[in-house]
Amino acid sequence: MEMVKTQSGRKPLGAQVNIPPRRMDFDFSKAPRNGYANDEYMTTFWAAFSALFPKGESFFVEAVRPYRNQIHDEILKAQIAGFIGQEAMHSKEHISFNKFFAKQGYPMDKLDHDVGKLLSLIQKYAPSRFQLAITVCLEHYTAIIAEYCLKADDMHRMADPEILKIWLWHALEENEHKTVAFDVYETVGGSYTERALVMFPTTIILAFMFLWFHSRLLAHDKRLFSFKKNWAGTKHFWGRGGMFQGIVPQLLDFLKPDFHPKQHDTDELLDLWREKLFGEKGILNEQLNSVQNKKLVF
Template structure:
């Protein structure tokens, strides 16, 4: 198993034309409310979360002397900026369906403001590394098992597979930066526990809100089928428990989960029929809010 980021790994942003449906089908995941809204609730966290990730990594960029890691940081910033932008469009589609997106966003935004004010830059970077691991293992599960999005709207499948591909490509960038500027495993483990708690809390809050607006919150069949889909014998989250626990090992590195073959297979979906976007070097000097909205071609 790889114990470091593979040599020569390229991280570059893509700009596929998603054309998200407008209006968005309320239950776009095969007509299933639970599955649709679980993805919806996770998506709501990305616009502000991705900007936080960019800031936490960028803060330490000047301390990095490795040219390859600096190049990967630029790719990371470009990818996360695009993710923030596309998921903001996704949020607007959900807002158009009558969900109180502003209410759901405010709690996460308040927490990010608190973290920025009270936590050291090292703790913020540790939180980013932890959350990047969570998204990376979910991304690997999604890319390796088409059943996760079986029956979903094709435009939404494309959006989520694109996001998963790029999360897999840059899964070790924040971790590698953290290892060079801090390296405390104790701090990393604490960050993972807190990050997991709030990720589950915020996702559950969004899921509950949307099911309630749909009049399905107390429908026991919705919860039975949804929980079985998540945690049952063939559940989509069940296989992720082992990779999640690996983060707490003393010698852990994200590329010990070697996903190079998975990357190669998935890249063909997005790279064979379009020009890959290139990140201008000067982009890394722009404020994070601009990085999330600028056209990076």
């Protein structure tokens, strides 16, 4: 793993527990319009997914942050610092990624506004523990989808190399901090019954928002009802052997009373990808702003 140090020579808290906040600087200026399999359906699938992140990641941070002072375990406190740092960077880079799609005419600002409006209502009316439970549920989704992204050889082949970089980086970090919100939730008294019950409306709303967003992006390309053209993408993500069929078993694990994210062991996978992305010949070393990282403290 790369060493992230402050000017005083000490690693930030997150880096001390293998959750280092990495300040990245992705450049999509040379990326193609249809950067996934040269296909509008597949490309806008990931664009719709990205549209959820800037406001969504900020929601996660604000759901966890209020409980920081209630945590006495020094390791978990350091993990919270890493979680906040990584999620802040995810918001920043997905804003940049979404601007790439906005320049092509996609209504990314409207999608971002709609996510923000929904999450603002939740923050205004829902109790803080309920917001934390929602975060735990959504972090489960991001963790298992991230694991899929790191393992999916077909995705690595089909995605444009520059666009693939943001997803590999994001996927790595989602798995690095996948236990944090869950551990905070349990530490402050969150129950199995509550998190299991919260997962159902969270899943329904997430599915609705994603499908609605993807439909709007497809409509922009006049592809919404082009069933023949969309068939390959539909099979790729939703069909037999596709992405969602692959993550269903892990998704359902969440409903087990004794579930914990660490049961999905990704330690070896993360070691492999840390080396691929940030090792001596790491493919993301160019994007890693080392000067800014030395100053980054959470």
